[in-house]
Amino acid sequence: MARTHLFKNASVLAGPELKYVRDADIAVSNDTFEYVGPAGVYHGRNPRRDAGDVDADAAPATHDCTGLLVIPGLVNCHTHIGDSVGKDARLEGTVDEKIHPVFGLKSRILSETPPDVLVDFMANSCASMVRGGTTTFVDFREGGVGGVALLRRALSRVPIRCVIMGRTNHYSGEDDIRRNAPLSASGEGELGDVVRSCDGLGVSGANENSDAVLGRYSKCGTLRAIHASETEESVSRSGQMTGVSETVRALGLRPHFLVHMTHASKKDLEAVAGSPDVRGIVVCPRANATLAEGMPDIAYLRSLSNRRLALGTDNVMVNTPDMFREMDYTWKAAMGMGRAQVDPVEILRMATVNAGMILGRKIGQVAPGMLADCVFLDKHAIDLEPVHNPHAAVVHRASASSIRAVMIGGRMVHGSLD
Numbered sequence: 365m366a367r368t369h370l371f372k373n374a375s376v377l378a379g380p381e382l383k384y385v386r387d388a389d390i391a392v393s394n395d396t397f398e399y400v401g402p403a404g405v406y407h408g409r410n411p412r413r414d415a416g417d418v419d420a421d422a423a424p425a426t427h428d429c430t431g432l433l434v435i436p437g438l439v440n441c442h443t444h445i446g447d448s449v450g451k452d453a454r455l456e457g458t459v460d461e462k463i464h465p466v467f468g469l470k471s472r473i474l475s476e477t478p479p480d481v482l483v484d485f486m487a488n489s490c491a492s493m494v495r496g497g498t499t500t501f502v503d504f505r506e507g508g509v510g511g512v513a514l515l516r517r518a519l520s521r522v523p524i525r526c527v528i529m530g531r532t533n534h535y536s537g538e539d540d541i542r543r544n545a546p547l548s549a550s551g552e553g554e555l556g557d558v559v560r561s562c563d564g565l566g567v568s569g570a571n572e573n574s575d576a577v578l579g580r581y582s583k584c585g586t587l588r589a590i591h592a593s594e595t596e597e598s599v600s601r602s603g604q605m606t607g608v609s610e611t612v613r614a615l616g617l618r619p620h621f622l623v624h625m626t627h628a629s630k631k632d633l634e635a636v637a638g639s640p641d642v643r644g645i646v647v648c649p650r651a652n653a654t655l656a657e658g659m660p661d662i663a664y665l666r667s668l669s670n671r672r673l674a675l676g677t678d679n680v681m682v683n684t685p686d687m688f689r690e691m692d693y694t695w696k697a698a699m700g701m702g703r704a705q706v707d708p709v710e711i712l713r714m715a716t717v718n719a720g721m722i723l724g725r726k727i728g729q730v731a732p733g734m735l736a737d738c739v740f741l742d743k744h745a746i747d748l749e750p751v752h753n754p755h756a757a758v759v760h761r762a763s764a765s766s767i768r769a770v771m772i773g774g775r776m777v778h779g780s781l782d
């Protein structure tokens with residue numbers, strides 16, 4: 365975007381509190397929000413012209429946003445889109461039989477499918493996310509640097525932000541974990557390349573890595589995350605193998621965030637609170653439910669954890685990468701399980717503001733200085749109108765069909781305002 369664009373007369377969920385501003389203007393300069401606030405205040409300051417750029421356009425391009433509700437681009441904090449080719453390939457059986465990183469059906473499907481086909485279906489999932497208002501997703505990519513290369517091919521076809529969390533192909537067996545074997549020579553050889561080719565390390569879990577390996581990974585100066593306490597089985601396996609809780613072992617990675625924590629105990633959450641690197645917990649309620657492995661209790665996690673919560677949709681094999689559906693389900697499940705009111709603004713924050721903070725990126729908020737990622741929803745869409753509570757409307761009524769346009773980094777990537 366070569367010039368400043370001014371989006372006038374919009375309603376917006378602004379800033380870190382997602383405060384509803386009914387009549388707002390939004391100025392975008394290059395890839396960043398420059399002004400978000402009451403209508404009629406911003407009068408087309410042009411920083412490029414101010415800086416002496418004589419080629420800069422004098423006046424901002426204006427777009428009338430009457431009737432639109434602007435929300436931050438949704439952030440899907442946990443996906444594995446690599447298995448997009450395996451949709452519902454197996455519904456019966458245990459979690460491990462389906463998606464175990466080494467022994468599950470998923471890994472067999474991935475190894476038996478031609479790479480070009482994997483890339484095609486990954487690109488489809490990216491396109492689906494953009495159409496559904498997701499502007500950033502955090503993909504936990506298996507398969508070392510080769511796996512990352514496939515994901516990058518898919519990303520080259522679809523304009524969406526991706527935080528790539530890669531991993532080595534190292535696997536610690538039960539014996540390795542018991543005797544605390546170090547990272548294999550091949551894993552050590554891969555590690556540098558994986559870190560360089562990705563935005564972070566996304567480790568499968570403490571049950572597939574010895575303490576020594578987790579400790580080795582913890583020294584990588586990159587974003588670090590790990591699956592923890594996803595199933596009752598994984599929790600009890602850690603106890604049997606090591607006498608230590610799975611979550612406590614996972615903290616050996618010094619992760620910036622943990623994924624799932626569906627079966628985390630009070631003690632686990634206390635350990636998380638004492639771990640200074642941890643910024644937050646990413647829960648995946650629909651994926652957990654689909655796998656019949658219980659549900660993360662949002663009210664419980666919020667009451668016991670002093671860390672931020674965010675949302676992910678997990679494996680495409682078992683769940684759709686649709687953040688509207690994830691928010692809807694999460695809100696209702698939280699109230700159903702807790703028999704308590706949960707403010708929808710908290711759920712929307714999990715899908716936007718909290719995610720940006722956990723990732724340490726300038727995303728997840730419509731606010732000056734943030735990357736201009738947002739979704740323009742039609743307030744008059746048949747499922748939304750009349751909008752009495754904008755946060756509730758977004759969380760449990762909006763869908764891809766309510767979207768007029770999606771902007772990423774100041775560029776319209778889906779739909780149009782004209």
Ligand SMILES: [Zn+2]
Pocket residue numbers: 442443444504591623678679
């Ligand atoms: Zn996962």
